Amino acid sequence: MTQEEQALVQALHRGDRYACQELVEKYAGKIYNVALRLTGHPQEAEEVLQETFINACQGVEKFEGRSSLGTWLYRIAANNGLMRLRKKEAPTVPLETAPDPDVPTEFWPRQLQDWAWEPEQVALTDELRQVMEEAVQKLPEPLRMAFILRDIEGLSTREAAEALEISPGNLKVRLHRARLLLREELASYFHDHPNGGQSRGTAH
Structure with missing residues (x-):
């Protein structure tokens, strides 16, 4: 935890x-982005955002300082968001007992390597952005949260695991499964769009 x-x-x-x-003011943007990608609905994301900061401000005595303040807020937001999702979705099969394979990144779609939404890293067309957002929304909730925190928000494995209150090994399992499911979901799109939806300038 920093001095600030x-x-x-x-x-x-x-x-x-x-x-x-x-x-x-310091964390609302990041927490809202996570809540929106987790719930898929702006109104629910706003409610998760409000609940998160109410919980944090009223329950600051629960913060033990063993993680960063941001990681603690991610944990609260994840819990609030997942509680909402679990009221609407059927129970999922536990993931903790799954193996932890290590798949080389060259076997992933090019757009899923070092996943980022910043245009300077991946030039996404509106169509591809929508396809990716929809694919993320289809992930089971534990996988979705792991993917959002680790690959989209850029938390370290340790930070993401702390936010989800699981071990780093389990975080890696969930992240691996999420990437494979996304690969399957996006395979047909990438097959039909060899350039991944990225436009290229024509030669003159």
Whole structure:
């Protein structure tokens, strides 16, 4: 935890009325993005966002400081989002007992290597962006959350595992399964679009 985070946590403990506002301003964008990709609905994402910061500001005494403040907020958001999803979805098969294979990245679709939404890293067309977003939404909730935190938000394996309260090994299992399911889901699109939906300039 950084000194800035320590100061913010101390202010929250003191009941500083501006501390919670600062917490929201600092992390709201990231938490909303995670909530939106997890739930797939802006209204539900807003509700998860509000619940997350209410839980954090009112329950700061539960923060033990063993992880970063951001990781703790991701954990709260993940729990709130998953609770909502589980009210609507059928129970899933436990993933913790699955093997932990290591598949070389050259066997993944090119767009799934070092997955990122930033245009300077992957030039996504609107069509491909929509296809990818829909594919992520089809992932089972534990896999979806692992993929969002690790490959989209860029958390380390340790940070993502802490946020989901699972071991790094289990995080890797979920991430591996998510990538394989996405590969299957996107295979037909990449077959029909050899360039992955990326436009290329014509030679003159």
